[in-house]
Amino acid sequence: MDAVQDEAAGKRARGLDRAFEILDFLRQKRQALKPNEIAAQIGAPRSSVYELVNLLLQHGILEFTGGEGRVYLGRKLYFLGAAYENHFDFTRECEATLEQLADETRETAQFCMLDGNRYTVVRMREGARPFRISTDVGQSVPIPWTASGRLLVAHLSDQEILNFIPPQDFRLPNGEWLEPQTFIAEVRQAEREGLFTFNSIVDSFTHCFAVPVRGEEGHAAATLCLVTPRDDGIANRDRYLDCLKKAAAGLEHAPARPKRG
Amino acid sequence: MDAVQDEAAGKRARGLDRAFEILDFLRQKRQALKPNEIAAQIGAPRSSVYELVNLLLQHGILEFTGGEGRVYLGRKLYFLGAAYENHFDFTRECEATLEQLADETRETAQFCMLDGNRYTVVRMREGARPFRISTDVGQSVPIPWTASGRLLVAHLSDQEILNFIPPQDFRLPNGEWLEPQTFIAEVRQAEREGLFTFNSIVDSFTHCFAVPVRGEEGHAAATLCLVTPRDDGIANRDRYLDCLKKAAAGLEHAPARPKRG
DNA sequence: ATCATATGTACGCTATATTGGACATTGATG
DNA sequence: CATCAATGTCCAATATAGCGTACATATGAT
Structure with missing residues:
Protein backbone atom coordinates (compact mmCIF):
# COMPACT_ATOMS: atom_id res chain seq x y z
CA MET A 1 0.00 0.00 0.00
CA ASP A 2 2.65 2.55 1.03
CA ALA A 3 6.04 3.13 -0.52
CA VAL A 4 7.94 3.39 2.73
CA GLN A 5 9.32 -0.11 2.93
CA ASP A 6 12.85 0.25 1.65
CA GLU A 7 13.69 2.83 4.29
CA ALA A 8 14.23 0.16 6.91
CA ALA A 9 17.90 -0.72 6.66
CA GLY A 10 19.46 -4.14 6.89
CA LYS A 11 16.55 -5.94 5.25
CA ARG A 12 17.00 -8.25 2.35
CA ALA A 13 15.56 -6.84 -0.83
CA ARG A 14 13.20 -8.82 -2.97
CA GLY A 15 14.50 -9.89 -6.33
CA LEU A 16 11.62 -8.35 -8.20
CA ASP A 17 12.12 -4.97 -6.57
CA ARG A 18 15.83 -5.01 -7.25
CA ALA A 19 15.23 -6.08 -10.82
CA PHE A 20 12.97 -3.17 -11.58
CA GLU A 21 15.30 -0.87 -9.73
CA ILE A 22 17.99 -1.94 -12.18
CA LEU A 23 15.71 -1.36 -15.16
CA ASP A 24 14.70 2.08 -13.94
CA PHE A 25 18.29 2.96 -13.28
CA LEU A 26 19.36 1.99 -16.79
CA ARG A 27 16.50 4.02 -18.17
CA GLN A 28 17.60 7.06 -16.22
CA LYS A 29 21.22 6.67 -17.25
CA ARG A 30 20.17 6.04 -20.84
CA GLN A 31 23.29 4.02 -21.53
CA ALA A 32 24.65 0.52 -21.16
CA LEU A 33 26.48 -0.21 -17.93
CA LYS A 34 28.48 -3.07 -16.47
CA PRO A 35 26.79 -5.05 -13.74
CA ASN A 36 29.49 -3.91 -11.40
CA GLU A 37 28.77 -0.27 -12.07
CA ILE A 38 25.07 -0.83 -11.60
CA ALA A 39 25.65 -2.46 -8.23
CA ALA A 40 27.89 0.34 -7.06
CA GLN A 41 25.64 3.15 -8.22
CA ILE A 42 22.37 1.81 -6.89
CA GLY A 43 23.99 0.60 -3.69
CA ALA A 44 23.06 -3.07 -4.07
CA PRO A 45 25.17 -6.14 -3.30
CA ARG A 46 27.29 -7.08 -6.27
CA SER A 47 26.46 -10.76 -6.12
CA SER A 48 22.76 -10.02 -6.19
CA VAL A 49 23.06 -7.70 -9.15
CA TYR A 50 25.09 -10.22 -11.12
CA GLU A 51 22.52 -12.90 -10.45
CA LEU A 52 19.62 -10.66 -11.43
CA VAL A 53 21.32 -9.30 -14.52
CA ASN A 54 21.92 -12.83 -15.74
CA LEU A 55 18.31 -13.77 -15.17
CA LEU A 56 17.10 -10.67 -16.99
CA LEU A 57 19.47 -11.37 -19.86
CA GLN A 58 17.98 -14.84 -20.25
CA HIS A 59 14.52 -13.30 -20.49
CA GLY A 60 15.57 -10.74 -23.10
CA ILE A 61 14.64 -8.00 -20.62
CA LEU A 62 18.27 -6.92 -20.69
CA GLU A 63 20.71 -7.22 -23.58
CA PHE A 64 24.46 -7.13 -23.95
CA THR A 65 25.42 -3.99 -25.83
CA GLY A 66 28.29 -1.57 -25.89
CA GLY A 67 30.84 -4.31 -25.29
CA GLU A 68 32.87 -5.21 -22.20
CA GLY A 69 29.89 -6.97 -20.70
CA ARG A 70 27.78 -3.84 -20.55
CA VAL A 71 24.02 -4.34 -20.51
CA TYR A 72 21.04 -2.20 -21.39
CA LEU A 73 17.29 -2.57 -21.66
CA GLY A 74 16.31 -5.44 -23.95
CA ARG A 75 14.06 -6.13 -26.86
CA LYS A 76 11.44 -7.84 -24.74
CA LEU A 77 10.74 -4.57 -23.00
CA TYR A 78 10.14 -2.99 -26.36
CA PHE A 79 7.60 -5.67 -27.21
CA LEU A 80 5.82 -5.32 -23.89
CA GLY A 81 5.77 -1.56 -24.20
CA ALA A 82 4.39 -1.81 -27.71
CA ALA A 83 1.61 -4.03 -26.42
CA TYR A 84 0.75 -1.42 -23.80
CA GLU A 85 0.77 1.34 -26.38
CA ASN A 86 -1.44 -0.73 -28.63
CA HIS A 87 -3.93 -1.36 -25.85
CA PHE A 88 -4.20 2.19 -24.55
CA MET B 1 21.62 -20.55 -21.49
CA ASP B 2 18.90 -23.12 -22.13
CA ALA B 3 15.18 -22.74 -21.75
CA VAL B 4 14.56 -26.20 -20.39
CA GLN B 5 14.35 -25.42 -16.70
CA ASP B 6 10.63 -25.24 -16.04
CA GLU B 7 10.12 -28.73 -17.38
CA ALA B 8 11.25 -30.26 -14.13
CA ALA B 9 8.06 -30.67 -12.15
CA GLY B 10 7.52 -30.07 -8.48
CA LYS B 11 10.11 -27.34 -8.24
CA ARG B 12 9.38 -23.96 -6.86
CA ALA B 13 9.46 -21.23 -9.45
CA ARG B 14 11.42 -18.06 -9.00
CA GLY B 15 9.39 -14.92 -8.59
CA LEU B 16 11.13 -13.15 -11.41
CA ASP B 17 10.48 -15.96 -13.85
CA ARG B 18 6.83 -16.16 -12.90
CA ALA B 19 6.50 -12.41 -13.16
CA PHE B 20 7.76 -12.29 -16.73
CA GLU B 21 5.68 -15.31 -17.54
CA ILE B 22 2.65 -13.30 -16.46
CA LEU B 23 3.70 -10.32 -18.55
CA ASP B 24 4.28 -12.46 -21.63
CA PHE B 25 0.98 -14.16 -21.12
CA LEU B 26 -0.91 -10.87 -20.95
CA ARG B 27 0.86 -9.71 -24.06
CA GLN B 28 -0.21 -12.85 -25.89
CA LYS B 29 -3.79 -12.55 -24.72
CA ARG B 30 -3.79 -8.86 -25.54
CA GLN B 31 -6.45 -8.19 -22.95
CA ALA B 32 -6.84 -7.53 -19.26
CA LEU B 33 -7.38 -10.59 -17.07
CA LYS B 34 -8.16 -11.31 -13.45
CA PRO B 35 -5.30 -12.67 -11.36
CA ASN B 36 -7.32 -15.81 -10.88
CA GLU B 37 -7.65 -16.37 -14.60
CA ILE B 38 -3.97 -15.78 -15.11
CA ALA B 39 -3.10 -18.34 -12.46
CA ALA B 40 -5.40 -20.94 -13.95
CA GLN B 41 -4.28 -20.42 -17.52
CA ILE B 42 -0.55 -20.41 -16.95
CA GLY B 43 -0.79 -23.20 -14.39
CA ALA B 44 0.73 -21.29 -11.50
CA PRO B 45 -0.33 -21.32 -7.83
CA ARG B 46 -3.04 -18.75 -7.21
CA SER B 47 -1.43 -17.38 -4.10
CA SER B 48 1.82 -16.77 -5.94
CA VAL B 49 0.12 -15.00 -8.79
CA TYR B 50 -1.83 -12.75 -6.44
CA GLU B 51 1.34 -11.81 -4.64
CA LEU B 52 3.25 -11.12 -7.83
CA VAL B 53 0.42 -9.19 -9.46
CA ASN B 54 0.24 -6.92 -6.44
CA LEU B 55 3.98 -6.32 -6.53
CA LEU B 56 3.87 -5.56 -10.24
CA LEU B 57 0.93 -3.20 -9.71
CA GLN B 58 2.95 -1.27 -7.15
CA HIS B 59 5.73 -0.86 -9.67
CA GLY B 60 3.41 0.32 -12.43
CA ILE B 61 4.45 -2.71 -14.48
CA LEU B 62 0.83 -3.82 -14.37
CA GLU B 63 -2.26 -1.63 -14.18
CA PHE B 64 -5.86 -2.15 -13.22
CA THR B 65 -8.02 -1.81 -16.29
CA GLY B 66 -11.21 -3.29 -17.61
CA GLY B 67 -12.84 -3.39 -14.18
CA GLU B 68 -13.55 -6.32 -11.84
CA GLY B 69 -9.93 -6.36 -10.72
CA ARG B 70 -8.60 -7.16 -14.16
CA VAL B 71 -5.01 -6.20 -14.85
CA TYR B 72 -2.97 -5.54 -17.98
CA LEU B 73 0.49 -4.34 -18.88
CA GLY B 74 1.33 -1.02 -17.26
CA ARG B 75 2.65 2.36 -18.16
CA LYS B 76 6.10 1.65 -16.80
CA LEU B 77 6.59 -0.97 -19.48
CA TYR B 78 5.76 1.63 -22.06
CA PHE B 79 8.43 3.92 -20.66
CA LEU B 80 11.02 1.18 -20.58
CA GLY B 81 10.16 0.11 -24.08
CA ALA B 82 10.41 3.68 -25.30
CA ALA B 83 13.88 3.91 -23.77
CA TYR B 84 14.90 0.77 -25.65
CA GLU B 85 13.49 2.10 -28.89
CA ASN B 86 15.31 5.36 -28.34
CA HIS B 87 18.61 3.61 -27.74
CA PHE B 88 18.49 1.22 -30.67
C1' DA C 1 57.76 -5.41 -7.34
C1' DT C 2 53.97 -3.77 -4.71
C1' DC C 3 49.69 -1.90 -4.02
C1' DA C 4 45.09 -0.43 -5.31
C1' DT C 5 41.04 -0.67 -8.08
C1' DA C 6 37.81 -2.80 -11.21
C1' DT C 7 35.64 -6.81 -12.68
C1' DG C 8 33.63 -11.35 -12.57
C1' DT C 9 32.91 -16.08 -10.15
C1' DA C 10 31.96 -19.48 -6.41
C1' DC C 11 29.88 -20.95 -2.18
C1' DG C 12 27.58 -21.46 2.38
C1' DC C 13 24.30 -19.33 5.76
C1' DT C 14 19.87 -17.85 6.89
C1' DA C 15 16.02 -14.63 6.29
C1' DT C 16 12.23 -15.05 3.57
C1' DA C 17 9.56 -15.82 -0.68
C1' DT C 18 6.84 -19.32 -2.68
C1' DT C 19 3.44 -22.41 -2.04
C1' DG C 20 -0.58 -25.47 -0.62
C1' DG C 21 -4.46 -25.32 1.68
C1' DA C 22 -7.92 -23.34 4.81
C1' DC C 23 -11.33 -19.81 4.90
C1' DA C 24 -14.74 -16.14 3.36
C1' DT C 25 -17.70 -14.26 -0.10
C1' DT C 26 -20.53 -14.04 -4.09
C1' DG C 27 -23.51 -15.67 -7.67
C1' DA C 28 -25.46 -19.15 -10.43
C1' DT C 29 -28.01 -23.58 -10.60
C1' DG C 30 -30.84 -27.43 -9.58
C1' DC D 1 -32.15 -24.56 0.48
C1' DA D 2 -28.09 -27.07 -0.84
C1' DT D 3 -24.32 -27.25 -4.05
C1' DC D 4 -20.85 -25.84 -6.97
C1' DA D 5 -17.68 -22.73 -9.22
C1' DA D 6 -15.24 -18.40 -9.25
C1' DT D 7 -12.82 -15.07 -6.76
C1' DG D 8 -9.93 -13.09 -3.28
C1' DT D 9 -7.45 -13.24 1.51
C1' DC D 10 -4.70 -15.27 5.10
C1' DC D 11 -1.22 -18.26 7.15
C1' DA D 12 2.31 -21.63 8.37
C1' DA D 13 6.04 -24.70 6.43
C1' DT D 14 10.19 -25.13 4.01
C1' DA D 15 12.87 -24.79 -0.23
C1' DT D 16 15.65 -21.30 -1.75
C1' DA D 17 17.02 -16.66 -3.10
C1' DG D 18 19.73 -12.84 -1.57
C1' DC D 19 23.73 -11.70 0.62
C1' DG D 20 28.43 -11.50 2.59
C1' DT D 21 32.71 -13.11 1.81
C1' DA D 22 36.52 -15.16 -0.28
C1' DC D 23 38.80 -15.99 -4.53
C1' DA D 24 40.66 -15.16 -9.40
C1' DT D 25 42.18 -12.05 -12.84
C1' DA D 26 43.43 -7.90 -15.15
C1' DT D 27 45.06 -3.20 -15.31
C1' DG D 28 47.34 0.75 -13.94
C1' DA D 29 49.80 3.59 -10.61
C1' DT D 30 53.68 4.15 -7.47
Missing part, protein backbone atom coordinates in the same frame (compact mmCIF):
# COMPACT_ATOMS: atom_id res chain seq x y z
CA ASP A 89 -4.05 3.71 -27.95
CA PHE A 90 -3.27 7.34 -27.22
CA THR A 91 -0.21 7.71 -29.37
CA ARG A 92 -1.79 8.50 -32.69
CA GLU A 93 -4.17 11.23 -31.57
CA CYS A 94 -1.53 12.55 -29.22
CA GLU A 95 0.98 13.03 -32.00
CA ALA A 96 -1.53 14.85 -34.16
CA THR A 97 -2.60 17.08 -31.29
CA LEU A 98 0.97 18.08 -30.49
CA GLU A 99 1.64 18.88 -34.10
CA GLN A 100 -1.40 21.09 -34.29
CA LEU A 101 -0.48 22.83 -31.05
CA ALA A 102 3.04 23.47 -32.26
CA ASP A 103 1.70 24.82 -35.54
CA GLU A 104 -0.80 27.16 -33.92
CA THR A 105 1.59 28.57 -31.34
CA ARG A 106 5.03 28.00 -32.86
CA GLU A 107 6.03 26.96 -29.34
CA THR A 108 7.24 23.66 -27.94
CA ALA A 109 4.32 21.40 -27.03
CA GLN A 110 4.52 18.43 -24.67
CA PHE A 111 2.36 15.53 -23.55
CA CYS A 112 3.23 14.59 -19.97
CA MET A 113 2.27 11.91 -17.46
CA LEU A 114 3.25 10.57 -14.09
CA ASP A 115 5.93 7.92 -14.03
CA GLY A 116 5.33 6.39 -10.63
CA ASN A 117 5.83 9.27 -8.20
CA ARG A 118 7.68 11.48 -10.64
CA TYR A 119 6.88 13.40 -13.80
CA THR A 120 7.94 12.60 -17.33
CA VAL A 121 7.55 14.02 -20.83
CA VAL A 122 6.01 11.28 -22.95
CA ARG A 123 5.91 13.08 -26.30
CA MET A 124 7.23 16.41 -27.46
CA ARG A 125 6.97 18.57 -30.53
CA GLU A 126 9.38 21.44 -30.94
CA GLY A 127 8.04 24.79 -32.05
CA ALA A 128 9.02 26.50 -35.28
CA ARG A 129 11.32 29.13 -33.86
CA PRO A 130 14.87 30.13 -34.66
CA PHE A 131 15.88 29.11 -31.16
CA ARG A 132 13.88 26.09 -30.17
CA ILE A 133 13.26 25.04 -26.62
CA SER A 134 13.34 21.35 -25.94
CA THR A 135 13.62 18.96 -23.03
CA ASP A 136 14.53 15.32 -22.64
CA VAL A 137 11.72 12.93 -23.40
CA GLY A 138 11.43 10.04 -21.00
CA GLN A 139 13.47 11.46 -18.15
CA SER A 140 11.89 11.37 -14.72
CA VAL A 141 11.70 14.73 -12.99
CA PRO A 142 10.45 15.66 -9.50
CA ILE A 143 6.80 16.60 -9.62
CA PRO A 144 7.18 19.93 -7.78
CA TRP A 145 9.60 21.22 -10.44
CA THR A 146 6.93 21.31 -13.12
CA ALA A 147 3.72 23.12 -13.95
CA SER A 148 2.07 19.86 -14.95
CA GLY A 149 2.94 18.42 -11.57
CA ARG A 150 0.37 20.72 -9.96
CA LEU A 151 -2.34 19.14 -12.08
CA LEU A 152 -1.26 15.53 -12.05
CA VAL A 153 -1.63 15.13 -8.28
CA ALA A 154 -4.73 17.31 -7.86
CA HIS A 155 -7.01 14.33 -7.31
CA LEU A 156 -5.13 13.36 -4.15
CA SER A 157 -5.83 14.72 -0.68
CA ASP A 158 -3.23 16.94 0.94
CA GLN A 159 -1.96 14.07 3.02
CA GLU A 160 -1.87 11.71 0.08
CA ILE A 161 0.20 14.24 -1.86
CA LEU A 162 2.72 14.43 0.95
CA ASN A 163 2.93 10.67 1.12
CA PHE A 164 3.18 10.34 -2.63
CA ILE A 165 5.95 12.79 -3.46
CA PRO A 166 9.42 11.88 -2.20
CA PRO A 167 10.37 14.57 0.34
CA GLN A 168 13.68 15.34 -1.33
CA ASP A 169 11.84 16.26 -4.51
CA PHE A 170 10.73 19.52 -2.88
CA ARG A 171 14.36 20.62 -3.09
CA LEU A 172 14.45 22.67 -6.29
CA PRO A 173 17.31 22.43 -8.79
CA ASN A 174 18.69 25.78 -7.67
CA GLY A 175 18.96 24.46 -4.12
CA GLU A 176 15.96 26.31 -2.74
CA TRP A 177 13.39 24.49 -0.63
CA LEU A 178 9.81 24.58 -1.83
CA GLU A 179 7.56 24.45 1.19
CA PRO A 180 5.15 21.52 0.69
CA GLN A 181 2.27 23.65 1.92
CA THR A 182 3.05 26.22 -0.75
CA PHE A 183 3.07 23.49 -3.35
CA ILE A 184 -0.25 22.12 -2.14
CA ALA A 185 -1.80 25.56 -2.30
CA GLU A 186 -0.71 25.80 -5.93
CA VAL A 187 -2.16 22.36 -6.58
CA ARG A 188 -5.52 23.45 -5.23
CA GLN A 189 -5.42 26.63 -7.25
CA ALA A 190 -4.57 24.67 -10.39
CA GLU A 191 -7.41 22.28 -9.64
CA ARG A 192 -9.94 25.13 -9.33
CA GLU A 193 -8.78 26.93 -12.46
CA GLY A 194 -8.18 23.84 -14.56
CA LEU A 195 -4.73 25.05 -15.56
CA PHE A 196 -1.38 26.09 -14.18
CA THR A 197 1.22 28.49 -15.54
CA PHE A 198 4.44 29.84 -14.14
CA ASN A 199 7.96 30.94 -14.93
CA SER A 200 9.83 27.68 -15.00
CA ILE A 201 11.68 26.65 -11.89
CA VAL A 202 14.32 24.69 -13.74
CA ASP A 203 15.62 27.57 -15.85
CA SER A 204 15.49 31.33 -16.00
CA PHE A 205 14.08 32.04 -19.44
CA THR A 206 10.97 29.91 -20.01
CA HIS A 207 7.33 30.17 -19.11
CA CYS A 208 5.24 27.01 -18.82
CA PHE A 209 1.55 26.42 -19.49
CA ALA A 210 -0.18 23.22 -18.48
CA VAL A 211 -3.75 21.98 -18.78
CA PRO A 212 -5.14 18.60 -17.72
CA VAL A 213 -6.23 15.80 -20.03
CA ARG A 214 -8.86 14.04 -17.96
CA GLY A 215 -9.22 10.29 -18.01
CA GLU A 216 -12.17 8.07 -17.23
CA GLU A 217 -12.07 8.74 -13.51
CA GLY A 218 -12.33 12.48 -14.09
CA HIS A 219 -8.90 13.42 -12.85
CA ALA A 220 -5.84 14.44 -14.84
CA ALA A 221 -4.49 11.31 -16.52
CA ALA A 222 -2.01 13.46 -18.43
CA THR A 223 -1.28 17.08 -19.28
CA LEU A 224 -0.66 19.12 -22.36
CA CYS A 225 1.99 21.81 -21.99
CA LEU A 226 3.57 24.67 -23.82
CA VAL A 227 7.08 25.77 -22.99
CA THR A 228 7.75 29.29 -24.25
CA PRO A 229 10.20 32.15 -23.89
CA ARG A 230 8.96 34.26 -20.98
CA ASP A 231 8.10 37.33 -23.04
CA ASP A 232 6.12 35.40 -25.62
CA GLY A 233 4.35 33.38 -23.02
CA ILE A 234 3.16 36.36 -21.08
CA ALA A 235 2.21 38.27 -24.23
CA ASN A 236 0.16 35.43 -25.69
CA ARG A 237 -1.14 33.97 -22.47
CA ASP A 238 -4.83 33.97 -23.32
CA ARG A 239 -4.44 32.65 -26.82
CA TYR A 240 -2.07 29.90 -25.75
CA LEU A 241 -4.35 28.74 -22.98
CA ASP A 242 -7.20 28.69 -25.43
CA CYS A 243 -5.25 26.47 -27.82
CA LEU A 244 -4.27 24.16 -25.01
CA LYS A 245 -7.79 23.76 -23.71
CA LYS A 246 -9.21 23.00 -27.12
CA ALA A 247 -6.45 20.46 -27.74
CA ALA A 248 -7.02 18.80 -24.38
CA ALA A 249 -10.75 18.58 -25.03
CA GLY A 250 -9.99 16.82 -28.29
CA LEU A 251 -7.83 14.25 -26.52
CA GLU A 252 -10.12 13.54 -23.61
CA HIS A 253 -11.64 10.55 -25.32
CA ALA A 254 -8.36 8.93 -26.22
CA PRO A 255 -5.85 8.44 -23.40
CA ALA A 256 -5.96 5.64 -20.88
CA ARG A 257 -8.90 4.19 -22.73
CA PRO A 258 -8.70 0.60 -23.91
CA LYS A 259 -9.00 0.26 -27.66
CA ARG A 260 -11.74 -2.27 -27.98
CA GLY A 261 -13.16 -1.96 -24.48
CA ASP B 89 16.97 3.74 -32.97
CA PHE B 90 15.65 1.59 -35.81
CA THR B 91 12.07 2.77 -35.81
CA ARG B 92 12.38 5.83 -37.95
CA GLU B 93 14.31 4.33 -40.86
CA CYS B 94 12.29 1.17 -40.57
CA GLU B 95 9.02 2.99 -41.01
CA ALA B 96 10.29 4.83 -44.05
CA THR B 97 11.66 1.66 -45.60
CA LEU B 98 8.38 -0.20 -45.17
CA GLU B 99 6.48 2.67 -46.71
CA GLN B 100 8.75 2.68 -49.71
CA LEU B 101 8.48 -1.08 -50.08
CA ALA B 102 4.71 -0.96 -49.91
CA ASP B 103 4.67 1.82 -52.48
CA GLU B 104 6.95 0.02 -54.92
CA THR B 105 5.21 -3.32 -54.73
CA ARG B 106 1.68 -2.47 -53.57
CA GLU B 107 2.06 -5.51 -51.32
CA THR B 108 2.11 -5.84 -47.54
CA ALA B 109 5.59 -5.23 -46.15
CA GLN B 110 6.79 -6.35 -42.72
CA PHE B 111 9.76 -5.87 -40.44
CA CYS B 112 10.26 -8.98 -38.28
CA MET B 113 12.52 -10.10 -35.44
CA LEU B 114 12.95 -12.88 -32.95
CA ASP B 115 11.09 -12.55 -29.68
CA GLY B 116 13.00 -14.97 -27.52
CA ASN B 117 12.65 -18.31 -29.29
CA ARG B 118 9.70 -17.29 -31.42
CA TYR B 119 9.04 -14.94 -34.31
CA THR B 120 7.17 -11.66 -34.26
CA VAL B 121 6.14 -8.91 -36.66
CA VAL B 122 7.53 -5.68 -35.27
CA ARG B 123 6.19 -3.25 -37.89
CA MET B 124 3.88 -3.68 -40.82
CA ARG B 125 2.70 -1.61 -43.74
CA GLU B 126 -0.29 -2.78 -45.72
CA GLY B 127 -0.11 -2.70 -49.50
CA ALA B 128 -2.38 -0.58 -51.67
CA ARG B 129 -4.68 -3.33 -52.95
CA PRO B 130 -8.44 -3.70 -52.96
CA PHE B 131 -8.08 -6.75 -50.69
CA ARG B 132 -5.26 -6.12 -48.33
CA ILE B 133 -3.36 -8.83 -46.53
CA SER B 134 -2.38 -8.13 -42.98
CA THR B 135 -1.23 -9.98 -39.88
CA ASP B 136 -1.17 -9.20 -36.20
CA VAL B 137 1.74 -7.08 -35.12
CA GLY B 138 3.37 -8.15 -31.89
CA GLN B 139 2.05 -11.69 -31.74
CA SER B 140 4.58 -14.44 -31.15
CA VAL B 141 4.54 -17.17 -33.76
CA PRO B 142 6.54 -20.41 -34.02
CA ILE B 143 9.69 -19.87 -36.04
CA PRO B 144 9.12 -22.82 -38.42
CA TRP B 145 5.80 -21.36 -39.58
CA THR B 146 7.44 -18.38 -41.25
CA ALA B 147 9.75 -17.64 -44.14
CA SER B 148 11.70 -15.20 -41.99
CA GLY B 149 12.26 -17.94 -39.46
CA ARG B 150 14.61 -19.68 -41.88
CA LEU B 151 16.82 -16.60 -41.90
CA LEU B 152 16.64 -15.56 -38.27
CA VAL B 153 18.22 -18.77 -36.95
CA ALA B 154 20.72 -19.26 -39.76
CA HIS B 155 23.67 -18.19 -37.61
CA LEU B 156 23.12 -21.13 -35.25
CA SER B 157 24.51 -24.61 -35.70
CA ASP B 158 22.09 -27.45 -36.44
CA GLN B 159 22.19 -28.58 -32.86
CA GLU B 160 21.74 -25.05 -31.53
CA ILE B 161 18.68 -24.65 -33.72
CA LEU B 162 17.15 -27.82 -32.32
CA ASN B 163 17.86 -26.65 -28.78
CA PHE B 164 16.57 -23.19 -29.50
CA ILE B 165 13.20 -23.90 -31.09
CA PRO B 166 10.56 -25.45 -28.82
CA PRO B 167 9.86 -28.95 -30.23
CA GLN B 168 6.11 -28.42 -30.36
CA ASP B 169 6.66 -25.44 -32.69
CA PHE B 170 7.43 -27.89 -35.51
CA ARG B 171 3.77 -28.85 -35.44
CA LEU B 172 2.25 -26.70 -38.19
CA PRO B 173 -1.12 -24.93 -37.79
CA ASN B 174 -2.81 -27.47 -40.08
CA GLY B 175 -1.69 -30.27 -37.79
CA GLU B 176 1.11 -31.56 -39.98
CA TRP B 177 4.53 -32.29 -38.55
CA LEU B 178 7.47 -30.46 -40.09
CA GLU B 179 10.51 -32.68 -39.80
CA PRO B 180 13.24 -30.65 -38.05
CA GLN B 181 15.83 -31.92 -40.52
CA THR B 182 13.70 -30.61 -43.39
CA PHE B 183 13.50 -27.25 -41.65
CA ILE B 184 17.24 -27.14 -41.08
CA ALA B 185 17.86 -27.92 -44.75
CA GLU B 186 15.70 -24.94 -45.66
CA VAL B 187 17.61 -22.80 -43.18
CA ARG B 188 20.90 -23.69 -44.83
CA GLN B 189 19.48 -23.04 -48.27
CA ALA B 190 18.16 -19.65 -47.13
CA GLU B 191 21.55 -18.90 -45.64
CA ARG B 192 23.35 -19.63 -48.91
CA GLU B 193 20.93 -17.68 -51.07
CA GLY B 194 20.42 -14.79 -48.69
CA LEU B 195 16.65 -15.05 -48.99
CA PHE B 196 13.74 -17.39 -48.50
CA THR B 197 10.39 -17.57 -50.25
CA PHE B 198 7.52 -20.04 -50.06
CA ASN B 199 3.80 -20.44 -50.19
CA SER B 200 2.76 -19.59 -46.67
CA ILE B 201 2.24 -22.44 -44.28
CA VAL B 202 -0.35 -20.63 -42.20
CA ASP B 203 -2.83 -20.03 -45.01
CA SER B 204 -3.60 -21.20 -48.52
CA PHE B 205 -3.51 -18.02 -50.58
CA THR B 206 -0.33 -16.07 -49.77
CA HIS B 207 3.26 -16.23 -50.89
CA CYS B 208 6.00 -14.91 -48.59
CA PHE B 209 9.34 -13.30 -49.40
CA ALA B 210 11.96 -12.70 -46.75
CA VAL B 211 15.46 -11.23 -46.82
CA PRO B 212 17.82 -10.67 -43.89
CA VAL B 213 18.75 -7.34 -42.35
CA ARG B 214 22.17 -8.04 -40.98
CA GLY B 215 23.35 -6.56 -37.70
CA GLU B 216 26.81 -5.83 -36.41
CA GLU B 217 27.70 -9.49 -35.90
CA GLY B 218 26.93 -10.24 -39.52
CA HIS B 219 23.92 -12.45 -38.98
CA ALA B 220 20.26 -11.65 -39.51
CA ALA B 221 19.20 -9.28 -36.74
CA ALA B 222 15.83 -8.87 -38.46
CA THR B 223 14.10 -9.55 -41.75
CA LEU B 224 12.13 -7.61 -44.30
CA CYS B 225 9.20 -9.48 -45.79
CA LEU B 226 6.55 -9.18 -48.42
CA VAL B 227 3.28 -11.07 -48.10
CA THR B 228 1.49 -11.32 -51.43
CA PRO B 229 -1.28 -13.20 -53.16
CA ARG B 230 0.28 -16.33 -54.63
CA ASP B 231 -0.23 -15.37 -58.27
CA ASP B 232 1.24 -11.92 -57.87
CA GLY B 233 4.13 -13.18 -55.83
CA ILE B 234 5.16 -15.75 -58.37
CA ALA B 235 4.66 -13.38 -61.30
CA ASN B 236 6.76 -10.60 -59.77
CA ARG B 237 9.26 -12.71 -57.92
CA ASP B 238 12.43 -11.17 -59.32
CA ARG B 239 11.30 -7.60 -59.00
CA TYR B 240 10.03 -8.09 -55.46
CA LEU B 241 13.25 -9.71 -54.34
CA ASP B 242 15.15 -6.86 -55.87
CA CYS B 243 13.10 -4.30 -53.94
CA LEU B 244 13.56 -6.24 -50.72
CA LYS B 245 17.30 -6.55 -51.10
CA LYS B 246 17.74 -2.87 -51.81
CA ALA B 247 15.56 -1.97 -48.85
CA ALA B 248 17.48 -4.31 -46.55
CA ALA B 249 20.78 -2.84 -47.68
CA GLY B 250 19.48 0.59 -46.80
CA LEU B 251 18.59 -0.56 -43.30
CA GLU B 252 21.75 -2.44 -42.53
CA HIS B 253 23.29 0.51 -40.79
CA ALA B 254 20.35 1.20 -38.55
CA PRO B 255 19.00 -1.72 -36.50
CA ALA B 256 20.47 -2.96 -33.27
CA ARG B 257 22.96 -0.13 -33.44
CA PRO B 258 23.22 2.19 -30.45
CA LYS B 259 22.39 5.76 -31.31
CA ARG B 260 25.38 7.58 -30.01
CA GLY B 261 27.70 4.60 -29.75
